[in-house]
Amino acid sequence: MAKSTRNMQPGFKKYILEDSTYKGGGKKIVMPDGVTVHKLSSNENPLGYSPKVKEALANTLDDLSLYPDNTDIRLREALVKDFDGVLTVDNFITANSGSEIIDMISKAFLNEDDEVIVSQPCFLPYTAFTRWMGAKAINVPMTEDYDYNLDGILEAINDRTKLIFLASPNNPSGNYIPLTDLRNFIDKLPDHVVLVLDEVYRHFA
Template sequence: MDKGIASIFKPFLEPKEVYKGGKNIPLSDKKIYKLSSNENPLGASPLAIEGLKSAIHKIALYPDQTDIRLREALVNDFKGELHVDQFVTGNSGSEIIDMLLRAFINEGDEVIFSNPCFLPYSVFSRWYGAKQIDIPLGLPNYELDREGILNAITNRTKIIFLTSPNNPTGTYIPKPVLEDFLKRIPKNILIVFDEVYHHFADAPDYTTALPYVQNGHNIIALNSFSKTYGLAGLRIGYAYTTKTIANYIRLIHKPFLMPLTSLEAAIGALSDHEFLNKTVKTVHEGRKYLESSFTSLGIPFWPTQANFFIVDPPLPEMEFTNSLMEHGIMVRPVSQFGAPGKVRITIGDQEANAALVDSLQKLKAH
């Protein structure tokens, strides 16, 4: 008997939550400041743009068969502290998350994450039939619940997602906390450490995953060219880990995966230290300015190590978001990320930050 095509659909792919990225700037006659997607306030690296231009006349040809040139550039960027075989690249950090799940997860395996967090951890894991275990960050400060995660581990646990600095909260995992946690994790579990915003972190006890990769821990660090390097529109990211894990993941790395335009732009961006330093300086100055402004306006916020803030708005989240949009300011409500009622605001350049503060003053005055 013909049961119809839906009878062979995977049950765990039934419509549920879907990851929706930030909205694009709408067509408008007035100035719009997009402070909703954590993009680079300065645009893109000039050297990245030069690299992109150099690739334009070659787009009728297939790109490099492998990503080796980008991995070699990453080795140089890391000052030789990692080997070329320790890097994995992809078309965005999100794609690397997908690759990891595809490589490690079988139906019924378990994935642990901690809301509020980047939604693809849960959405993408569902695509592979994973059982999703949410151990929420502890309130009021959004701290990692180490004991909760450790108690949730079973013989089906394959991946634990950690994020520092965390999107959307801007909070981070202090080095002593991370070190204690890693010592207690079974050796057959992969720690995915999302450090996309690490360039903006300046806390004295902040750490990337680098020392733990070097010490042989089963940890893989996710990174992106979308934020610090200003290449969000080219969709390019990378990760670093042990040779054993990286070589395994590359077994599913497609040939010709990296568009030539993205490849050349990323290689150019890695060499532009002046642009990177200017970006970080702009974000740090903006962070101090907005911290002071939020405090004087009486808007509760959480200290951040990233290029954005999460705030507790004076109005319901959608009313607040829509009211700011009327003033030409785009921000992002983050209930979908597991932070109901909160709003994420990207740190812009000084013009955008001043426009935001002006708009907030007008909202508070009514």
């Protein structure tokens, strides 16, 4: 956004005006003739989607003029089954995307000047949503092998730390955190810190 335009919008939060918006991966990849590439970087599924999805969508077309069920209770009940009943419907929240959940978490927990620990390279919304709340993203970089520096993260925690974002498997590196390392890490976290463990690529891995 040009500076002159910014000045004409005095009501906007400075954190939002100062920041860039998230741009997802490009749509097209140009490859030499005869080479087929299956693009996966924006969660595309080269196998297409399930015929059951098509059937479910077709069955609801006539209801488009009605508000949907905003409790998403059927989805949450299905998730309880998927997790073998270990969790309850109250353990789940639903949204239109993983990014929206990250946005909701940021809004729910972050005040101005709070700190959030991330490890670069990481999924861009972790830092963008943090900044949009006026909070500060503290980077504890990944190691040369793109593993999390979990000890470094523990050392970076202070009284202002509110959230820690860990993605396992990570985007963009693909590494995941071994279970024992994760358990040891969680055991050492102080009570005022909320760990956001993003397993969006669990099924893919």
